[in-house]
Amino acid sequence: MNRLSNGRLIAMQRNLRARMRRTGIALVAAMLCGTVATQAHALNKAAKKQADTVAAMPADAVASVNGVAVTQTQVDEAVRASKAPDTPALRAAMKNQLIARELFRQAALKQHYDTRPQVVAAVEQAKTLAMTQAYLHDQVKPAPVPETDVRARYDAIVAGLGENEYESSAIAVNDADTAKQIIARLRKGEDFGTLARQFSKGPAAMQGGALNWISFKTPIEAGNTQNWPQPLAEALVKLPQGGLTREPIQVGDEYWILRVDDKRATQVPSFDQAKDMLRQQLEQVAMEKATAQVVADLIRSARIQQ
Template identity: 55%
Template sequence: MFRLDSTIRAACAAAFVSVAGSTLLPTLVQAADALPAAPLAAASLPAGAIAVVNGVNITQVQLDEAVRVAVQLAHQPDSPQLRQALKQQLIARELFRQNAEEAGYGAKPEVQQAMEQAKANAETQLYLKDNVRPDAVSDAQLKARYDEIVAMLGKQEYKPRIIVVPDAATATTVLAQLRSGQAFDALARQFSKAPSALAGGELPWVSFRTPAEEGRTQGLPLPIAQAMSKLPVGGVTSQAVALGKDGPYAILKVDAIRPTQVPAFDQAKETIRQQLQALATEKAAAQFTAGLAKSATILQ
């Protein structure tokens, strides 16, 4: 039997989550475990195929795409073990598909609705790709943005962690557990609603001039930047930081402080280009949408 270790399982989950949905992942993993490690027959495979399931080819292209997603999302290195695990899951998925088709699941309303949604999404994405034309980002814009960012940097930078909770009661619970000796990263994984929760609340290095000013905090909410700048290394906010009148609330920890390290323009320009290009695409999409709306009849 082919058994998957924990790191391979995590990578496989990342590779298939966009295809099968997270609720199916345990089934795929168990199905892969149940498959034989080697084919029962040694017949030669068709060109471009890595397996054949009841006459249906599973292609090298499919496997390469699954590997690409696993490497990108799970940070799992490409390896023969990963490829074997993903191949087994592709085989399991094809077995599920064939039997579902034979059982008439293709005609179920839920499936038809999902097919229509997938078709609409694909049509929309391709249409926008062909018709939304953002302005190119110039070298002068890159340098201007680089200079703007550098001008906002302070003398030191912080390596923070954050726990974001929806209400004051939860914030009080988290603070009490921190005072009792619970680890910040474990509480972040348990309670935080921020995207950084799975990483134990860890955020990237950040620098800003102090005292912190609105719009000059590298994207951080001003109350968070103000609280962060007052903490020593290892320090945790004694009270939750309110991010709005009725929440959410943030609890901060500073893991490290160091002199600000300013990357050279050549090191930073590609990242800046991606950010500016994304903004240009948003602007072009908004303008394109407004143009379509002018000639449409829309009732709300």
């Protein structure tokens, strides 16, 4: 009887240990399942948040900087403004520049640079400029330039052309002595362009004094000199190719030196070749006239103290 009891006791102990092992494995498995489920939930939440951020970006976004989109339109505008050949490398560089600019903007805003006096003043100036340009765009209405005006301008120019046209260079200074010294140096072989850049106060000084082709109907008549001062026109037509004025030519308070770089028979462009340029010139004149009228109207209605 005791042996049977002992055998049963041993069997019961074995069964108990087996059950405990199975229960322990189940508990560990449950704990593992809970941990995995928690991590999976966190990953799903992060993925959903990322998906929501991507979904919130504009359709043409190429990047996002702390939630602020850099768009394809911005990249396109930057490429056009660069005036460089449109290449994948250029587009990548422009995108990186836009990203850097947005980083700078956000950093400056975070440190309240937007409230600094110089920034506020610059913003106000930009606002004033944009507002003024918009106002002038709406208020200045130049008269249209009809084809007849373009034709009349062409005919007037052609009528004022002479047999020859001249390509010339000029130096203009403020006193006769300096002009005479320059002429002497030119006759000794010094470079005209170098002296023009050094001394000239006249047109195209930084280009060595080189002027465009010009033609005058001879004999020279007042008011028919293509906007040249009459003394200069008269001197130019008397010079041979390569010729240099012997004495300075006085025009108002300035003293001019002329050289004929080239001379040829006048080449008259056809009306079709010249009409676009002439129309632009006449439209510019019309714009200036309309702007002056707007200014005059504003002055009449304003109280200005000086």
